[in-house]
Amino acid sequence: MIGNGVLFQFFHWHSRNDGSLWDELAASATPLCHAGITAVWIPPAYKGAGGIDDTGYGVYDLFDLGEFDQKGEVRTKYGTREQLLAAIAAAHGAGLQVYADVVLNHRQGADETEEVDAVEVDPDARSERLSEPYRMRAWTRFTFPGRHGAHSTFEWNATCFTSTDCNAEAPEDYRIYLLNGKTFSDEVSAEFGNFDHLMGCDVDVYNPAVREELFYWGRWFVDTTQVDGFRLDAVKHIPASFYRDFFHHIRTHFGGRELLGIGEYWSPVVAELQAYLGQTEGVMKLFDVPLHFRMMEAARAGNAFDLRTIFDGTLTQADPMAAVTFVDNHDTQPGQSLESWVDDWFKPLAYALILLREGGYPCVFYADYYGATEEHCTLTSHRTLIDVLLDARRRYQFGDQHDTFDHPNCIAWVRTGDAEHPGSLVVVLSNGEAGIKRMNAYAANATFADLTGHIGEAVVTDAEGVAEFPCPAGSLSVWAQQ
Numbered sequence: 001m002i003g004n005g006v007l008f009q010f011f012h013w014h015s016r017n018d019g020s021l022w023d024e025l026a027a028s029a030t031p032l033c034h035a036g037i038t039a040v041w042i043p044p045a046y047k048g049a050g051g052i053d054d055t056g057y058g059v060y061d062l063f064d065l066g067e068f069d070q071k072g073e074v075r076t077k078y079g080t081r082e083q084l085l086a087a088i089a090a091a092h093g094a095g096l097q098v099y100a101d102v103v104l105n106h107r108q109g110a111d112e113t114e115e116v117d118a119v120e121v122d123p124d125a126r127s128e129r130l131s132e133p134y135r136m137r138a139w140t141r142f143t144f145p146g147r148h149g150a151h152s153t154f155e156w157n158a159t160c161f162t163s164t165d166c167n168a169e170a171p172e173d174y175r176i177y178l179l180n181g182k183t184f185s186d187e188v189s190a191e192f193g194n195f196d197h198l199m200g201c202d203v204d205v206y207n208p209a210v211r212e213e214l215f216y217w218g219r220w221f222v223d224t225t226q227v228d229g230f231r232l233d234a235v236k237h238i239p240a241s242f243y244r245d246f247f248h249h250i251r252t253h254f255g256g257r258e259l260l261g262i263g264e265y266w267s268p269v270v271a272e273l274q275a276y277l278g279q280t281e282g283v284m285k286l287f288d289v290p291l292h293f294r295m296m297e298a299a300r301a302g303n304a305f306d307l308r309t310i311f312d313g314t315l316t317q318a319d320p321m322a323a324v325t326f327v328d329n330h331d332t333q334p335g336q337s338l339e340s341w342v343d344d345w346f347k348p349l350a351y352a353l354i355l356l357r358e359g360g361y362p363c364v365f366y367a368d369y370y371g372a373t374e375e376h377c378t379l380t381s382h383r384t385l386i387d388v389l390l391d392a393r394r395r396y397q398f399g400d401q402h403d404t405f406d407h408p409n410c411i412a413w414v415r416t417g418d419a420e421h422p423g424s425l426v427v428v429l430s431n432g433e434a435g436i437k438r439m440n441a442y443a444a445n446a447t448f449a450d451l452t453g454h455i456g457e458a459v460v461t462d463a464e465g466v467a468e469f470p471c472p473a474g475s476l477s478v479w480a481q482q
Contacts, residue, residue: 002260004397005038006355006390007099007363013330014374015043015077015366017052022079022087029087029094036390037364039097041231041262043330045076045084049109049200052077055330056101057233058200060109061144062217063151065224070146071109088225097228099260100221104214104242105234107156108200112141113168116158118177126176126184126194136177139166140201151220154213161201187239187279189265189272198237205242218250222259229260232284236265236272240279247283261285262324266331266338268293273315277322288315288323288360292340295327295353299346303432303474306408310353320359327351328365334377345474348385348452349429352476355389356427357413358401364390388451392478396425402440410435410471416442417481424448426479428471436470441481448479458482 010025025040032040044056047064051071054060056078064070066080074080079087091098116138122128142156158164162182165174176197178184182204184196196202204210221227235243243261251259261284265276270290277286291314298305315323327350331338342350347368354362364386366372371381399416409432415425424443428435441448441461448459454472459479461467471477 002038002361004393005097005361006036006393007039007041007262007324007361008032008037008369009326009329009363009365010040011043011078011330012365012367012372012379013055013333013336014372015055017077019052019075019077019079019083021077022083025087026083026090029091029096033094033096035387036394037096039099039228040091041099041363042087042101043078044101044103044233045078045225047071047076057103058108059103060107060142061147063220064144064147068144068146068150070144085225088227092226097260098225099229099231099262100225100227101233102230103233104203104205105198105237106200106202107142107161108166110139110141110156110166110201111143111145113137113139114141114158116140116164116177116179117181118164118179121163121176121178123174123176124192126192126197128193129178133181137168138164138177138179138201139168140164140179152213152216154209156201160204160207160210162204163197163202165197165199166201185239187241189236189267191236195237196239198234202237205239211242211245215246215249218246219253222250222254229258229262232261232263234266235263235276235284235286236267240276244280244283262287265289270313270315270318274318277319282322285322285324285361286315287329287363288325290314291316291323291325291354291360292327292332292342295342295346295350296332296340298431299343299350303409305431307411307429307431308405308408310411316360323360324363325354325360326363326365327354328368329363330365333367333379335374344380344382346431347380347382349431349476351382351386351389352427352429352478355386355393356397356415356425356478358397358415385452388478392425392451392480396421396423396480399424400442402442404437404439407435409433410437412437412439412469412471414439414441423481425481426469427476428469428479429476430471430473432473434471434473436468438466438468440464440466441469441479443481447482449482451478451480452476 048054
C-alpha cells in the first residue's frame with residue numbers, strides 16, 4: 001500500500017554504464033528506507049538496442065535481463081540478471097517496494113530485414129499520406145539469436161508492428177511508414193494529428209499474437225523478478241484499452257495482487273491526463289506533468305510567479321489520488337529531449353510542495369538526492385534538505401491540512417497531526433523577500449523549531465495556538481512542534 005509512502009527514482013539518464021547500478025541499489029536500500037523512502041523505481045532492466053550504452057528505452061529484448069550475449073555484451077548498462085534479482089531481494093529485505101520501468105511501445109535494433117508494404121505519412125500530420133503503397137525493406141525481424149528461444153520462442157516480424165521508421169534502404173532518411181495496410185490507433189494522443197508512432201518499430205497491440213506475448217511477458221517478468229508494480233513509459237502513444245486489459249490480466253493471474261501501475265503521459269494539459277485515466281478505467285496513476293511544468297515556470301519567473309497558483313491546472317489539484325508528483329526526472333534533466341529542469345534555488349520549495357502536503361504520491365529523483373557529474377553539467381545534490389523533509393513527512397504528515405495561500409510571494413500550510421501522530425507542522429515558503437505568517441498552528445502554548453535550521457530562534461504559540469512563523473528570502477522554513 002502507498003499510504004504515506006515516498007517513491008525514489010533510482011537512476012538518471014547518465015548513470016554509469018559499468019554494470020554497477022544494481023549493486024549500488026542493493027547497498028543503498030537500507031539507508032534509503034531509514035531516510036523515509038518506501039519504494040524504488042528502477043530503470044528498464046532488459047537488453048536495449050544500444051547494448052551497455054542503452055538507458056533501456058531503445059528496447060530490444062524484454063526477456064534478456066542481462067543473461068544472454070546480445071548487442072555486444074551479456075549484461076545491460078546496469079548489470080547482470082543475477083545482480084538485478086539480488087538488488088530486488090535486498091530492496092525487499094530492507095522494506096522497500098520495487099517498481100520496474102517498462103517500455104512496451106516500440107522495438108529497436110532488429111536482427112534482420114524483410115520486405116514490407118508501406119505508405120509514407122507526414123510526421124507532423126500523421127493522417128496525411130505522402131505516397132501510394134510500395135515495397136520496401138525494413139528492419140522489422142527480431143529473432144533474438146543470442147537467446148536461442150529461452151523464456152519465449154516468439155519472434156517478431158512486420159505483422160507485429162503498426163509502423164516503422166527503420167528503412168534499411170534509406171537509414172539516414174527519417175520517415176514514418178505505415179505497414180501492411182494498417183492504421184494508427186484512435187486511442188492515443190492527438191498530438192501531430194495522431195501520436196501512435198513514437199520511434200523505431202511501433203508495436204501493434206491489437207494483434208492477438210502480440211497481445212498474448214506481452215501478457216505472457218508480464219506474468220513471466222513478475223514471476224521472475226517479484227517486482228511490486230510498473231512505471232509505464234510513453235503511455236500516450238499506446239492504445240488505452242491495452243493497459244486496461246494488461247493490468248486486469250496480470251492482477252487476476254496473481255490473485256488480485258495490487259501491482260501498482262504509474263504511467264508517463266507527457267502533457268502539461270491536465271484534461272488529457274484525466275481523459276486517459278478515464279479510458280484506462282483507473283488501472284494506473286499518472287505522473288503529474290502539469291505540476292512539474294508549474295514548478296519549472298515558478299523557478300524561472302522568480303518573485304514574478306504567484307505562489308498561490310502553483311497547483312492550478314495540475315493533476316494533484318484535480319485528482320490527488322491519481323497523481324504521482326515529481327520535481328524532475330531522467331527526461332527533464334539538462335541535455336535531454338524533454339529538458340525542463342527546475343532551477344536549483346527552487347528545488348527545496350518544490351520538494352516541500354510534494355513531500356509535506358496531502359495529495360499525490362511523491363517521487364524523489366536520484367540526481368536531486370545524490371547529485372551527478374556529467375559531461376556538460378553538474379547536477380546539485382539536495383540530499384541534506386530532502387532528508388529533513390523526509391523526516392518531517394514521516395513524523396508529522398498526518399491529520400488535517402490548513403492552507404494560508406494569501407500572498408503571491410509567501411504561502412504556508414499547517415498539518416495538525418492525529419491521535420497516533422500528535423504534533424503540528426507549519427511550512428512557510430517564499431519566492432521573494434523574507435516573509436512571516438501569522439497562523440493558527442492548532443497547538444496552544446507550544447514551542448516550534450525550524451527543522452531546516454534556516455531560522456535558529458524558536459516560535460511559541462499563544463493560548464489560541466497562534467504565532468508568527470518567519471521564512472528566509474527565496475527559501476522555506478519547516479516548523480515542527482517540539
